[in-house]
Amino acid sequence: MKIEPLGDSALIVRVVDEFARDPDASLSEVLAALRALEAASIPSVIELAPAYTTVAVFFDPTRVAPDEIPETPFDWLRAKIEKVLKSRPALQKQKTESDAIEVPVCYEGEFAPDLPEVARHAGLSEDEVVRRHSSASYRVNCLGFTPGFPFLSGLPAELATPRRVTPRKEIPAGAVGIGGAQTGIYPRKSPGGWNLMGRTPLRLFDVQREPPALFQAGDRVRFRKISREEFDALSG
């Protein structure tokens, strides 16, 4: 574990060294660190943000308890964080597959303009690409890019497809795409360079909800293939 400053009012806790070797275990470690830091409620901490191998800690360096300052607010907070993470209990039980969030996706027609390209790149039929995409189990590595956008690991390696050379200026809300080895869902209309495979009628981000994003880092996700009729009915 390594703790580095991210400017004067944040720091980054590098919880694990490498992600790719075992994404699932890495993510579980990072989430366990996140939960431990949340539970510790260290003074001056404003919020925590996990992503892949790290937890970022945003804090107010002027709110550090003055009589406890050894050197700098950064050193003070780093010592607190190290103490919390060293004494943290063993990993909590992971969510089982049945806890996965099911995302209905229609992989047809106008919703899947890049399905032929993904199939060509994979050397598989379009049906086979859809079958593999919708039978794999995914995990949310982090949210970002736009509010509620989930970066998912777990894409079958053969479906990995480089991002489009020229990004699209406008991608509709609910579009499911592949960008390199990751898959994700665009929560709202936005520009983007991922290969579009389908569309979900689910609302991924809604400011009226708490939390506003449908997913949180660590959530397990499965895609379920639906027909255009079902998509329209669910969109109703």
Place this chain on the structure above:
Amino acid sequence: MKALVRSAGFLTSVQDLGRPGYRQSGVSVGGALDPFALRVANALVGNEDSAAGLEATLGTLRLRFEDDRLVAWCGGGFTARLGDEDLPPGHAGLVAKDEELVLTAPQKGARAWLAIFGGINVPLVLGSRSTDLRGNFGGLEGRALRDGDLLPLGENGDLEIAAPWGSRRIAEWTAPTPWVATARRDPFLRIVRGPEWNRFTSDAQSSLVATAFTVTPDSDRMGARLEGPSLDRTDTSDLLSEAVAPGTLQVPPNGQPILLLGDCQTIGGYPKIAHVITVDLPIAAQLWPGDVVRFHEVPLAEAQELLREREENYARFRVGLSLHTS
């Protein structure tokens, strides 16, 4: 009571101190690009720090009020007129009912923050009244102001404090000049090293602090794109995305740094060579295409000490103000 937007200017939006707490959902903190300027303006009119005000960008903002209101503004080198009077930055002024407040044409800098007594009373969305212009939520209908908009205002207060100001209707007391007039020509911004500092060549490290960078036209509330010597890396392996913050100087593969501002994404995968320190973000918020900026490295402990000093001075300023306003 309401304020009528007679002219919305180039880009004006409702902003407060932002929306922390939702980074885990991918939501930017946003808020006033210079939250300190908004806090000072709020203090000058007797608001809480967190009251929502307006962020004006270039152009001319004209407002008219349905009742007499205390206002104050801080930021770039704008001109403000309150009826026939000049309202300098960092002074509270009393705008009479149906009179026009005009904030216009910065000579220096790009943005100003206007506080109005009672604050702008739009609904809280995810704990903030800030407008998220990319996400289209918060503020007034999730968008920038338009001509003819009506802004709901919080309850008005006792205007007796303005009685001693005479016919000028402008308070004599003010905030320290560096707080209220933040635009600089060819500014220096102080930085601390970023997590990937060591992944850059020694040429890149020395160029960052030895050379001037120019702000390019595709700059906005998310970030200021800079043009200068290419900042090359020794190690070009891909990085996993991780948190970024306002002030982060990230370097895409083309070697031209981007200085992230308040509306920046929550995570990024470009290496972070440095961070502008918090007390200099007000100056960064004034950068506009064509401006020239230089960087100067300071130790992290100094950056945090400067912030502590500023907050101590601000707390004293608040106490001093309360002697005038009560």
